[in-house]
Amino acid sequence: xxxxxxxxxxxxxDPRTFEPRWRKQWLDQELxxxxxxxxxxxxxxxxxxxxxxxxxxxxxxxxxxxDVVARYQKMQGKDxxxxxxxxxxxxxxENAAIKHGIQPGEWTFANIEKSxxxxxxxxxxxxxxxxxxxxxxxxxxxxQWMFLLLYERGLAYRANAEVNWCPxxxxxxxxxxxxxxxxxxxPDTPVEKRNLxxxxxxxxxxxxxxxxxxxxxxxxxxxxxxxxxxxIGRSEGAEIDFTLAEGGDTLTVFTTRPDTLWGATFxxxxxxxxxxxxVTTEACRDAVxxxxxxxxxxxxIERTDATRDKDGVFTGGFAIHPTTGERVPIWIADYVLAxxxxxxxxxxxxxxxRDFEFARKYELPIRIVVxxxxxxxxxSEDLGEAAAGSGRLVGSGAxxxxxxxxxxxxxxxxLEALGVGRGKTQYRLRDWLIxxxxxxxxxxxxxxxxxCGVVPVPREQLPVLLxxxxxxxxxxxxxxxxxxxxxxxxxxxxxxxxxxxxxxTMDTFVDSSxxxxxxxDPHNHxxxxxxxxxxxxxxxxxxIGGDEHATGHLLYFRFFTQVLFDAGWVPVxxxxxxxxxxxxxxxxxxxxxxxxxxxxxxxxxxxxxxGVDVPRLAMLFFAPSADExxxxxxxxxxxxxxxxxxxxLLVAAIADPRYQRDISPDPTKLSSEAREARRIAHWVLExxxxxxxxxxxxxxxxxxxxELTNALRKVGTVDQWSDDDFxxxxxxxxxxxxxxxxxxxxxxxxxxxxxxxxGSVFQAPWPTPDPDALRRDTVEIPVQxxxxxxxxxxxxxxxxxxxxxxxxxxxxxxxxxxxxxxxxRVIVVPGRLINLVV
Numbered sequence: 044x045x046x047x048x049x050x051x052x053x054x055x056x057d058p059r060t061f062e063p064r065w066r067k068q069w070l071d072q073e074l075x076x077x078x079x080x081x082x083x084x085x086x087x088x089x090x091x092x093x094x095x096x097x098x099x100x101x102x103x104x105x106x107x108x109x110d111v112v113a114r115y116q117k118m119q120g121k122d123x124x125x126x127x128x129x130x131x132x133x134x135x136x137e138n139a140a141i142k143h144g145i146q147p148g149e150w151t152f153a154n155i156e157k158s159x160x161x162x163x164x165x166x167x168x169x170x171x172x173x174x175x176x177x178x179x180x181x182x183x184x185x186x187q188w189m190f191l192l193l194y195e196r197g198l199a200y201r202a203n204a205e206v207n208w209c210p211x212x213x214x215x216x217x218x219x220x221x222x223x224x225x226x227x228x229x230p231d232t233p234v235e236k237r238n239l240x241x242x243x244x245x246x247x248x249x250x251x252x253x254x255x256x257x258x259x260x261x262x263x264x265x266x267x268x269x270x271x272x273x274x275i276g277r278s279e280g281a282e283i284d285f286t287l288a289e290g291g292d293t294l295t296v297f298t299t300r301p302d303t304l305w306g307a308t309f310x311x312x313x314x315x316x317x318x319x320x321x322v323t324t325e326a327c328r329d330a331v332x333x334x335x336x337x338x339x340x341x342x343x344i345e346r347t348d349a350t351r352d353k354d355g356v357f358t359g360g361f362a363i364h365p366t367t368g369e370r371v372p373i374w375i376a377d378y379v380l381a382x383x384x385x386x387x388x389x390x391x392x393x394x395x396x397r398d399f400e401f402a403r404k405y406e407l408p409i410r411i412v413v414x415x416x417x418x419x420x421x422x423s424e425d426l427g428e429a430a431a432g433s434g435r436l437v438g439s440g441a442x443x444x445x446x447x448x449x450x451x452x453x454x455x456x457x458l459e460a461l462g463v464g465r466g467k468t469q470y471r472l473r474d475w476l477i478x479x480x481x482x483x484x485x486x487x488x489x490x491x492x493x494x495c496g497v498v499p500v501p502r503e504q505l506p507v508l509l510x511x512x513x514x515x516x517x518x519x520x521x522x523x524x525x526x527x528x529x530x531x532x533x534x535x536x537x538x539x540x541x542x543x544x545x546x547x548t549m550d551t552f553v554d555s556s557x558x559x560x561x562x563x564d565p566h567n568h569x570x571x572x573x574x575x576x577x578x579x580x581x582x583x584x585x586x587i588g589g590d591e592h593a594t595g596h597l598l599y600f601r602f603f604t605q606v607l608f609d610a611g612w613v614p615v616x617x618x619x620x621x622x623x624x625x626x627x628x629x630x631x632x633x634x635x636x637x638x639x640x641x642x643x644x645x646x647x648x649x650x651x652x653x654g655v656d657v658p659r660l661a662m663l664f665f666a667p668s669a670d671e672x673x674x675x676x677x678x679x680x681x682x683x684x685x686x687x688x689x690x691x692l693l694v695a696a697i698a699d700p701r702y703q704r705d706i707s708p709d710p711t712k713l714s715s716e717a718r719e720a721r722r723i724a725h726w727v728l729e730x731x732x733x734x735x736x737x738x739x740x741x742x743x744x745x746x747x748x749x750e751l752t753n754a755l756r757k758v759g760t761v762d763q764w765s766d767d768d769f770x771x772x773x774x775x776x777x778x779x780x781x782x783x784x785x786x787x788x789x790x791x792x793x794x795x796x797x798x799x800x801x802g803s804v805f806q807a808p809w810p811t812p813d814p815d816a817l818r819r820d821t822v823e824i825p826v827q828x829x830x831x832x833x834x835x836x837x838x839x840x841x842x843x844x845x846x847x848x849x850x851x852x853x854x855x856x857x858x859x860x861x862x863x864x865x866x867x868r869v870i871v872v873p874g875r876l877i878n879l880v881v
């Protein structure tokens with residue numbers, strides 16, 4: 044790259060001389076401004092950034108991929124909405140502020156300023172007029188509006204419940220934020236359980252819809268759909284009522300196999316089940332209490348691990364079987380979870396592997412009630428494992444002979460007729476806990492009054508402002524806002540009496556559940572957005588971000604969209620048509636980049652050395668967009684050399700006296716090298732279009748550009764190109780500079796301008812390859828002998844079977860290998876291969 048102290052050579056590739064100029068021109072021309080009335084809309088969205096510092100390499104990759112798609116769609120004639128914003132509330136800013144002794148807002152806004160500058164330097168085609176920040180009152184006013192909408196529709200409620208507690212962050216966590224039994228922000232910190240009164244969103248009311256609508260998401264990654272399906276976890280079965288032998292209370296169990304009820308020989312409660320204390324006898328109390336304490340210290344992952352040894356403790360209590368009247372013992376075991384089903388199960392050891400292992404360990408009865416058809420009769424003493432297959436019911440009273448599992452419905456009907464059971468659908472999904480005992484978040488718009496109870500803040504009084512410059516926001520296990528008198532103490536909006544605000548703030552995933560809607564109308568001060576804007580732009584056509592949000596954000600914003608659809612605010616039930624997960628950016632050894640490890644690379648350092656487009660092309664070239672990248676300097680060196688060669692060729696062609704934009708190649712006059720270079724120029728366009736429309740594997744498109752550069756150089760230096768061949772260079776500039784534009788916008792814009800083309804390259808239509816130019820004169824056909832490659836022939840691509848066979852038999856190399864023999868058989872695959880069986 045040129046020394047900046049020298050007089051610059053106008054033809055030398057130095058992005059520092061033209062990239063800033065084009066960014067300014069795009070801004071001055073409002074090239075990225077969103078049309079007010081889209082005729083053919085395209086809503087392109089990347090997950091917004093958390094402003095924890097400057098833009099890092101993961102951001103660089105994510106936003107570059109999205110920008111490629113947005114620019115391509117613009118050249119396809121679409122009216123593009125491509126906005127950006129900041130997920131600016133939350134614990135990282137608060138923790139950083141505590142560490143540095145400043146206010147979270149000061150830390151956050153400084154990082155936004157820095158990161159915005161980096162994104163603008165990257166030339167990402169965002170409409171910055173639509174920028175949103177979740178920590179600004181013009182946004183969180185409507186986050187509170189969303190809370191009130193859910194509250195009015197019976198979807199927000201307050202309840203005392205056992206919650207997940209992070210001892211480091213001193214706040215509660217939603218179930219989705221507990222990973223492997225630990226806090227998602229602190230992977231080595233086990234989550235504790237506490238009983239607190241908290242706010243929840245009733246996402247379970249939408250469980251069936253969230254699950255069933257997954258079938259509509261045909262352009263979402265299969266892995267994400269499967270994760271959401273498993274997380275919602277719908278199970279069809281029945282609730283069955285046992286009776287406690289002492290006291291007569293009802294003990295209800297949930298099972299997906301009610302047909303095996305007659306094989307139930309004991310009942311198991313979760314350690315946290317409310318009846319645990321009721322059924323435990325004095326003789327067993329110490330053992331039960333010790334076991335419960337041990338179970339509460341284990342993570343859910345540990346408790347449900349199918350490979351670990353099952354254990355439990357007898358309570359001393361018994362339940363009465365609802366159909367046989369037998370007394371069955373009640374046990375406590377930690378493999379039963381209080382949060383699933385009813386927190387209790389009927390144990391059928393003959394037909395459930397967990398129950399079988401438990402029964403064998405504690406010498407509990409095993410009773411077979413399903414006999415497989417066409418096999419020898421099963422005997423419990425012969426079982427080496429549970430018999431979980433199909434068959435006919437035996438020893439099951441009135442339902443004997445029923446074929447199961449097909450006949451489970453008739454068994455449920457029988458239990459309903461007896462009044463001891465009923466069909467039931469259960470879900471793994473739990474209501475969304477949104478209360479947080481931290482300062483830096485959106486205040487919950489509810490007021491607590493001794494006379495009126497908990498009442499909502501009237502909409503006209505929104506926003507409930509988060510107080511600035513709070514002196515002490517260090518977490519203590521209770522919200523710091525309780526100590527801010529001017530915030531906490533208020534009047535009841537119903538009776539006017541003394542009251543206090545809810546001091547908790549909302550989970551930041553509430554902000555990201557609707558932020559894509561605020562982009563539609565970000566300057567609206569009366570409503571979160573105008574319904575007409577939602578009609579114009581929804582759904583999001585393409586959404587790009589990491590797969591770590593599969594059962595968090597990507598589930599929550601589907602829930603919000605469905606609620607808003609039911610409330611008449613949006614015209615769609617699902618927020619996004621197509622979802623794409625990009626891979627991570629690792630160092631060359633495969634380690635995650637981080638400042639603490641000393642292996643982090645700042646994109647700004649790359650831009651200072653190479654400009655923006657060379658690192659961007661390298662990022663896109665290293666691997667398919669869905670795969671992880673191992674970043675290394677050798678890779679960027681290779682891309683830099685390619686760009687230099689491509690630039691030199693095209694700039695020299697534009698400077699050649701023969702250059703005119705309106706000349707076209709005459710295919711009949713081209714040399715074989717120029718004809719092949721022209722074919723590759725059209726193939727580059729075809730391959731780039733395929734990657735943009737399909738898998739976003741831009742590495743193959745960039746590899747095609749490299750192949751084109753080699754093909755052009757093979758013809759010779761520009762002054763060595765004949766007059767008949769030269770129009771191929773002119774056509775290449777017209778077609779492939781446009782094809783390059785989404786991938787390397789600054790370089791393409793500079794070359795487009797130098798070529799004398801009018802306007803911006805992004806205002807030019809996307810070109811179409813010429814089918815005739817793509818046609819090869821010849822293709823390579825392998826000739827095999829008994830399946831082994833021996834000869835390669837160059838034949839016309841449309842040669843018939845007969846012509847291919849004749850050409851092979853006439854080839855001197857083939858005849859030499861045949862040595863006078865006639866092949867027993869000749870297999871010809873047109874356009875592909877010839878195989879001689881000898």
